[in-house]
Amino acid sequence: MIVLCVFLVLCCNLVQGQFPRACTTSVTFRSKSCCPLWKDGSPCGSNSGHGRCRDRVVFTSFASGRQRQYDDDRLDWPKYYYDKTCECFGNHSGYDCGDCRHGYFGDQCDRKNTVVRKEIRELSLLERKRFFSYLVLAKTTKSQDFVILYTGDRHHKDTYKFVDATIYDVFSWIHYYSMKTILFNGTFDDTTNYAHQGPAFPGWHRLGLLFLERQIQLLTGDENFALPYWDWRGDKNCSICTNDFLGDNDVQGFLSPYSHFAFWKSICSGYDYDEAYCLGADDQNQMEKLHRKPGVDPDFAKLPTMQDVEETLKWKDFDRRPYSRSARRSFRNALEGFINPKDGVTRQNGMHNLVHIYLGGTMSEVPISSNDPIFVLHHCFIDKIFEEWLCRHNATSDMYPENDQPGQGPEECSTPYFPCYRNKDLLRNATNFGYSYSKYQGM
Numbered sequence: 448m449i450v451l452c453v454f455l456v457l458c459c460n461l462v463q464g465q466f467p468r469a470c471t472t473s474v475t476f477r478s479k480s481c482c483p484l485w486k487d488g489s490p491c492g493s494n495s496g497h498g499r500c501r502d503r504v505v506f507t508s509f510a511s512g513r514q515r516q517y518d519d520d521r522l523d524w525p526k527y528y529y530d531k532t533c534e535c536f537g538n539h540s541g542y543d544c545g546d547c548r549h550g551y552f553g554d555q556c557d558r559k560n561t562v563v564r565k566e567i568r569e570l571s572l573l574e575r576k577r578f579f580s581y582l583v584l585a586k587t588t589k590s591q592d593f594v595i596l597y598t599g600d601r602h603h604k605d606t607y608k609f610v611d612a613t614i615y616d617v618f619s620w621i622h623y624y625s626m627k628t629i630l631f632n633g634t635f636d637d638t639t640n641y642a643h644q645g646p647a648f649p650g651w652h653r654l655g656l657l658f659l660e661r662q663i664q665l666l667t668g669d670e671n672f673a674l675p676y677w678d679w680r681g682d683k684n685c686s687i688c689t690n691d692f693l694g695d696n697d698v699q700g701f702l703s704p705y706s707h708f709a710f711w712k713s714i715c716s717g718y719d720y721d722e723a724y725c726l727g728a729d730d731q732n733q734m735e736k737l738h739r740k741p742g743v744d745p746d747f748a749k750l751p752t753m754q755d756v757e758e759t760l761k762w763k764d765f766d767r768r769p770y771s772r773s774a775r776r777s778f779r780n781a782l783e784g785f786i787n788p789k790d791g792v793t794r795q796n797g798m799h800n801l802v803h804i805y806l807g808g809t810m811s812e813v814p815i816s817s818n819d820p821i822f823v824l825h826h827c828f829i830d831k832i833f834e835e836w837l838c839r840h841n842a843t844s845d846m847y848p849e850n851d852q853p854g855q856g857p858e859e860c861s862t863p864y865f866p867c868y869r870n871k872d873l874l875r876n877a878t879n880f881g882y883s884y885s886k887y888q889g890m
């Protein structure tokens with residue numbers, strides 16, 4: 448079936464990750480200002496018309512009674528850290544307006560290029576090898592633009608410690624930081640976070656993938672680079688868990704020494720929050736190697752099927768009350784995998800969740816799962832299903848519901864991306880973000 452997508456091109460600035468190195472000095476924290484000088488010498492490249500330093504984030508946050516009891520540095524992002532941030536104009540983007548919106552290239556950001564994300568088995572041998580070498584480069588190249596917050600007392604900014612991280616590890620850290628549990632009335636509440644168990648889930652992950660894809664484009668100068676996806680529908684087992692693809696593993700779950708990612712280590716292996724934002728980020732010896740055990744748990748030994756995906760796509764409502772993992776007949780909750788996609792009611796681990804659990808090891812510990820590059824391929828396919836749903840249901844940003852998940856309101860900034868990108872603005876077709884998906888196995 449050919450699905451025609453009709454959408455409006457709205458004006459929105461695309462953003463980049465965080466924390467910008469330039470905004471982590473004691474001066475920036477004291478002034479709560481993150482408006483770095485661009486290379487023309489003006490804050491946010493204002494002299495060149497790239498953007499301006501705005502006093503506060505223009506978007507208003509949705510603060511329900513429940514939210515006010517949270518005590519969390521990420522709430523009303525990025526208010527706790529910064530009052531002043533860059534607002535970029537036109538096709539300019541980035542924390543200092545020195546980059547372009549996704550899909551735009553060149554000094555003036557006036558060259559548009561839409562990349563096509565393909566199934567990894569559709570790539571030629573050369574394209575596949577290039578992808579793996581780009582990933583390895585991203586895993587081993589220090590990010591010039593970003594550092595990661597790894598420890599400190601969150602009530603005292605002067606105790607924060609930041610550390611250098613590689614480009615891939617910044618991506619991994621962003622996911623980890625977004626889903627650290629939230630302190631609610633003195634106890635840690637694991638039913639809410641900024642990226643999951645609520646309507647922000649599909650858009651949040653879309654932004655994360657765009658961050659990594661853009662960083663790799665900038666790193667390699669390859670403007671046509673697109674992340675591949677893994678269409679797991681109909682796979683009897685993890686067909687890409689071979690050394691030609693994402694790597695085979697031994698009985699203990701460690702990746703084969705002949706695979707591309709055998710020596711990758713996970714940052715942020717700890718779960719403590721108070722003192723450690725990302726335990727072990729400063730110490731290679733504390734980092735665990737990646738591991739996987741696909742299909743080993745007999746209760747979760749099967750991947751989602753073609754039919755599961757079709758059943759998921761049929762739900763018309765993007766999300767429904769209570770906008771959590773208990774939501775029934777909700778596309779988002781069926782996709783995320785807390786309900787049976789067929790009846791939309793029965794609680795089960797399906798779809799997105801099932802693939803994480805099926806793969807076992809690093810992937811099954813969701814906060815650190817982004818360390819395994821198979822996460823990228825899995826989430827790219829989740830994003831493709833999201834894109835299919837946006838097309839089939841002619842979705843628009845106003846379908847994004849009000850809700851009281853922290854950081855997940857329509858007008859709130861997707862957390863912790865920097866500068867701000869509103870959650871509801873992510874409910875738009877992929878071509879608005881400079882990419883599309885190949886057709887594969889009928890979808």
Ligand SMILES: *[C@@H]1O[C@H](CO)[C@@H](O)[C@H](O)[C@H]1NC(C)=O
Binds near residue numbers: 551556
């Ligand atoms: C963005 O780039 C396109 C060219 O692809 C150009 O037509 C458009 O005017 C640019 N937008 C702005 C606001 O500069």
Ligand SMILES: *[C@@H]1O[C@H](CO)[C@@H](O)[C@H](O)[C@H]1NC(C)=O
Binds near residue numbers: 632633
């Ligand atoms: C907060 O915790 C206290 C003590 O554990 C409890 O008495 C109170 O009802 C809680 N408040 C809310 C809103 O949950």
Ligand SMILES: *[C@@H]1O[C@H](CO)[C@@H](O)[C@H](O)[C@H]1NC(C)=O
Binds near residue numbers: 683684685686688689
């Ligand atoms: C998946 O199953 C196929 C066919 O049964 C088998 O040849 C292959 O080795 C399996 N792969 C993995 C990673 O288990």
